[in-house]
Amino acid sequence: MSHTSPRNSQPQSAPRRANGAYRPFLRLVRHFLARLVRGGHESESSEFEFGPGPLLGVLAAPGACFSFLLFQKYSSLQDWIMGRRMPNIYSFSAPDKYFFIGLAMGVAGVLTALKWDRILPDSQDYLNLAPLPVPPRTIFLANALAVAFAVTLVAIDVNGVSTFLFPLEVASYAHLDVLQSFRFIAAHAICLTLASLFMFCSILALLGTMAAVLPRTLFRACSPWVRGGVLIGSIVLFVAGNVVPRGADTIGRFYPPLWFLSLYQWLEGHLTPAMAPFLHKALYGLAIVMVWMPAAYALGYRRSFAGVLEGGKPPRKQPTARLALGFLDLFGSGARPFDRACYRFMLRAILRSDSHRMCLAVAAGLGWLLGAQLAMSPDFNSRLEAPFTVAYLLILGLRIAFEMPASVPANWAFRAALDTRVHPGLGAVRRVILSLLVPLVVAPAFVLAWRDIGFGAALIHAFVVLALSMSLAEVMLAGYRKIPLTCPMPPFGSNFLVLIVIQIVAFALFMQLGARLDSWFLEKPWYLPLLPLAMAAAVWWNRRRIAQAREDGELDETLVFENVGPVAITRLDL
Amino acid sequence: MFVSPKSRWTQGRELSAGRGVNYRMSAAVLEARNLAKKYGAVAAVRDIAFSIGPGEILGVLGPNGAGKSTIVKMVTGLVEPTAGHVLFRGEPIQQDLTLYKRNLGYVPEQPDLYGFLTGWEYLELVATLREIPPRVMREKASAMLQCYTLYPHRDSPIASYSKGMRQRIVLIAAMMHDPELLVLDEPFSGLDVTSAAVTRELVELLGRRGKAVLFSSPVLEQVEKMCTHLTLLKKGGVVASGPIAEMQAGFAGNSLEAGFMQLTEQVDVAHIAQELAAAVGAPAR
Numbered sequence: 001m002s003h004t005s006p007r008n009s010q011p012q013s014a015p016r017r018a019n020g021a022y023r024p025f026l027r028l029v030r031h032f033l034a035r036l037v038r039g040g041h042e043s044e045s046s047e048f049e050f051g052p053g054p055l056l057g058v059l060a061a062p063g064a065c066f067s068f069l070l071f072q073k074y075s076s077l078q079d080w081i082m083g084r085r086m087p088n089i090y091s092f093s094a095p096d097k098y099f100f101i102g103l104a105m106g107v108a109g110v111l112t113a114l115k116w117d118r119i120l121p122d123s124q125d126y127l128n129l130a131p132l133p134v135p136p137r138t139i140f141l142a143n144a145l146a147v148a149f150a151v152t153l154v155a156i157d158v159n160g161v162s163t164f165l166f167p168l169e170v171a172s173y174a175h176l177d178v179l180q181s182f183r184f185i186a187a188h189a190i191c192l193t194l195a196s197l198f199m200f201c202s203i204l205a206l207l208g209t210m211a212a213v214l215p216r217t218l219f220r221a222c223s224p225w226v227r228g229g230v231l232i233g234s235i236v237l238f239v240a241g242n243v244v245p246r247g248a249d250t251i252g253r254f255y256p257p258l259w260f261l262s263l264y265q266w267l268e269g270h271l272t273p274a275m276a277p278f279l280h281k282a283l284y285g286l287a288i289v290m291v292w293m294p295a296a297y298a299l300g301y302r303r304s305f306a307g308v309l310e311g312g313k314p315p316r317k318q319p320t321a322r323l324a325l326g327f328l329d330l331f332g333s334g335a336r337p338f339d340r341a342c343y344r345f346m347l348r349a350i351l352r353s354d355s356h357r358m359c360l361a362v363a364a365g366l367g368w369l370l371g372a373q374l375a376m377s378p379d380f381n382s383r384l385e386a387p388f389t390v391a392y393l394l395i396l397g398l399r400i401a402f403e404m405p406a407s408v409p410a411n412w413a414f415r416a417a418l419d420t421r422v423h424p425g426l427g428a429v430r431r432v433i434l435s436l437l438v439p440l441v442v443a444p445a446f447v448l449a450w451r452d453i454g455f456g457a458a459l460i461h462a463f464v465v466l467a468l469s470m471s472l473a474e475v476m477l478a479g480y481r482k483i484p485l486t487c488p489m490p491p492f493g494s495n496f497l498v499l500i501v502i503q504i505v506a507f508a509l510f511m512q513l514g515a516r517l518d519s520w521f522l523e524k525p526w527y528l529p530l531l532p533l534a535m536a537a538a539v540w541w542n543r544r545r546i547a548q549a550r551e552d553g554e555l556d557e558t559l560v561f562e563n564v565g566p567v568a569i570t571r572l573d574l
Numbered sequence: 575m576f577v578s579p580k581s582r583w584t585q586g587r588e589l590s591a592g593r594g595v596n597y598r599m600s601a602a603v604l605e606a607r608n609l610a611k612k613y614g615a616v617a618a619v620r621d622i623a624f625s626i627g628p629g630e631i632l633g634v635l636g637p638n639g640a641g642k643s644t645i646v647k648m649v650t651g652l653v654e655p656t657a658g659h660v661l662f663r664g665e666p667i668q669q670d671l672t673l674y675k676r677n678l679g680y681v682p683e684q685p686d687l688y689g690f691l692t693g694w695e696y697l698e699l700v701a702t703l704r705e706i707p708p709r710v711m712r713e714k715a716s717a718m719l720q721c722y723t724l725y726p727h728r729d730s731p732i733a734s735y736s737k738g739m740r741q742r743i744v745l746i747a748a749m750m751h752d753p754e755l756l757v758l759d760e761p762f763s764g765l766d767v768t769s770a771a772v773t774r775e776l777v778e779l780l781g782r783r784g785k786a787v788l789f790s791s792p793v794l795e796q797v798e799k800m801c802t803h804l805t806l807l808k809k810g811g812v813v814a815s816g817p818i819a820e821m822q823a824g825f826a827g828n829s830l831e832a833g834f835m836q837l838t839e840q841v842d843v844a845h846i847a848q849e850l851a852a853a854v855g856a857p858a859r
Binding site: 024031034035129131135 | 650652672673674678687688691700703705
């Protein structure tokens, strides 16, 4: 063997550092921070991706908006006009404090659940970082520091505006002195930061313990469901509003925002007797999760990072899942071959991909939660609103899931097989929506109504729910020119808030108008044929409109596989 | 017919892996002794032994599923062996894994890079974690990016890179710190003809400069052209091992390819191709 100077080369030892010119630890912290915000596998980048600036802006918005809205409540002019006497400011402001606590906890919970797979290093990190001469301890500490920094930053961002604005509003309204005002600000800041931390630590502790204790395959199977549950719980905290539950001996005593309201009052020095029993729960709860979380995090880290390449068990056959898929596949029977293929692809992608499954689970879970509350209401009209609530959220969840890519690089299979000038995929999309609406909304609605108002009326109710839900799906699919799950995520960042407002308004309208229409058909069932007639007329009108647009050359029916940004300069064809 | 796993080349360096072994007896840069890896009940690798001296390029050749990538992962310290040892300069790598990795350049089979980083940012990350001074990094990375025609794309996100571009970035990252040992797991995957030729020439040059190279590939032609030594795997075990020249001579008249096919896959290639053609030509409906 011929080689030059082979044996005199000595192994490289640790290089000498030139006055801190390069710091691997800080670079690693920066890297983990970037990964938390932007990271992940690009082929699976299915989450809403914002830059750090817009993300912090969106997170700060609810707290800031609510603080501004409270100007009206804490207005002495309004008191004077309404002839209202100055109330006890601490009990008067308690619902708002409660709202801010719920907001802080909800946002922390949603973010932790969404970013869970980026908090602990994954296989990508392992393959990139493990071959480098960086001790595992350094990677662990850098990751922990990045996560701690991100959590603190988010807590400050979410609560920053309200920390100053809300206490100042209250202080100026109630003429608090400087010392009291500072104590108010400090109590607000400390309590909300601790509430955010409590939520973050609890979720991390829970999922970290699962990662450390459960077998790897079982953890992978459970993790999306637990995350989905956490997400629903966090959204409920967020939307629970400012109605403080009462009673230390009710189920409310297990509700963490109440504990932190008592902590808030205690920090202010005005702990009310009603809130006093919850104080020790807040302190004990914080202490427990602060101890539990680092241990669970360290164990989970060890399991997920060090053993990342060790998983070798083949997946199980899952007979129940196969049975469910077999049932859902029935909704695709009778379709054209291409639609049938698209239908089966979409259904499997939505039910097997973690992010899609979580999106669907959150939408359906939230719908069921709200729907169950309405279904238990003594008011008949409220009960009628229940299935419309579930249907709207389910269709919205599906619509969002359709925009999330399953694996963009794999869309060549469709591109290679398709003539993109025709639009064959929409039939399959409708079938997917129908296949999930029937078992998750229509069937339960029918069963509940049968028990409530009899078989015939239940049939009418189920028919109306199905018809209106499919009409809603058509509206939501207007202008849709994609095969779902095959395109990169569209950029929502610029009009995200507008979309949210539109969806909230549409949700309220659909729920209430749907229930009223349903009630009307139940009262006058002989008008029921009008519903399919109206739908047929709408379909006919829409087809005519599309045909006219096609004739005029104004309709672009080409399938889209990439999200093309808005054109900066448009050439006018005069 | 073929060279035994315990050939003259291997036997001379083989040592028992028990306690009290004088690891420093070996002059090899990298040595594997009785390596085995089990995933559950499945034995991915069984009783593997080889060594690579300075200036040697060892090709690990075998069909898919033969255990090449598992060996590479054990050699790079990414996966712990179920049994056996990996020695670097006569010391078990687990004794000081960080020091070992400082001397290791690794090109994985599937480069799963951070798509949100640009090519330059990725190299800067790797260089910083390897504690390469920034000035040195800039000079080396610029030169290597230019050689690999990636310099104009250095500020584009890796997400927009083709497979070949990613592979070239990984090659640069693996060699930027001038490692003593290079472990290349199918490094030509996705590379265009020119880049592959450049890389092959580069590896041979580095070998002549005294670097030890472990090169894993399923393609005999690549291994035959580039390597000085060969270890042939089948179902997780070594079926032949030794210097390429000796192995070529060992097949007495047959080409290395014929010997390779004989040792690994016992299949009737022509018959399978005919069956496939029949399936392709079958009516669609």
